Amino acid sequence: AQSVTQPDIHITVSEGASLELRCNYSYGATPYLFWYVQSPGQGLQLLLKYFSGDTLVQGIKGFEAEFKRSQSSFNLRKPSVHWSDAAEYFCAVRGNEKLTFGTGTRLTIIP
Amino acid sequence: DTAVSQTPKYLVTQMGNDKSIKCEQNLGHDTMYWYKQDSKKFLKIMFSYNNKELIINETVPNRFSPKSPDKAHLNLHINSLELGDSAVYFCASSRGTGYYEQYFGPGTRLTVT
Numbered sequence: 001a002q003s004v005t006q007p008d009i010h011i012t013v014s015e016g017a018s019l020e021l022r023c024n025y026s027y028g029a030t031p032y033l034f035w036y037v038q039s040p041g042q043g044l045q046l047l048l049k050y051f052s053g054d055t056l057v058q059g060i061k062g063f064e065a066e067f068k069r070s071q072s073s074f075n076l077r078k079p080s081v082h083w084s085d086a087a088e089y090f091c092a093v094r095g096n097e098k099l100t101f102g103t104g105t106r107l108t109i110i111p
Numbered sequence: 112d113t114a115v116s117q118t119p120k121y122l123v124t125q126m127g128n129d130k131s132i133k134c135e136q137n138l139g140h141d142t143m144y145w146y147k148q149d150s151k152k153f154l155k156i157m158f159s160y161n162n163k164e165l166i167i168n169e170t171v172p173n174r175f176s177p178k179s180p181d182k183a184h185l186n187l188h189i190n191s192l193e194l195g196d197s198a199v200y201f202c203a204s205s206r207g208t209g210y211y212e213q214y215f216g217p218g219t220r221l222t223v224t
Binding site for chain 2: 032034036038042043044045046049051088090094097098099101103104106
């Protein structure tokens with residue numbers, strides 16, 4: 001069975017600083033990986049996905065993620081965060097017919 | 112146009128009542144899902160339908176019954192509501208059952224008192 005671990009429950013960064021959110025997955029075959037963002041009181045929005053090919057994937061809102069098979073990781077990055085990036089971020093892996101989510105990382109932005 | 116919509120957005124009800132949540136998608140997708148997000152924000156799939164057929168049924172109590180009248184709609188009916196059913200319920204859809212991204216609705220916050 002697949003699983004996803006997001007080690008950081010809560011991260012606080014200053015506006016304009018860089019960001020990296022960690023994600024580790026467990027799946028026996030080639031993983032299909034996703035990052036979603038959930039703003040307060042909203043649904044989930046897809047930021048980016050990795051299916052195959054280039055291990056560095058670009059997403060919306062200036063986010064990118066790098067797939068590292070040797071480390072079973074799919075970390076999300078942004079070079080300079082904006083106050084509007086404050087939200088909950090979920091990493092997910094697509095396994096046998098279903099999407100399994102991590103427990104999420106809450107991002108707080110300070111001025 | 113809202114791609115995946117849910118009604119109602121908020122639902123407050125008493126224990127023992129029966130309630131329904133409706134979901135509609137206008138993306139032309141074949142597959143739809145129901146997820147439950149608990150108070151700790153943990154998201155777990157409950158059901159999945161493909162072309163109106165049930166394909167995923169996680170270990171959900173029988174009090175929960177999904178119904179898909181057509182490909183664009185997936186409703187969730189909950190009988191004899193319990194306190195533990197309080198959560199946010201998300202509907203989602205995807206092009207198919209393969210490795211496609213899922214698009215989520217805005218969620219329905221259910222509070223059982």
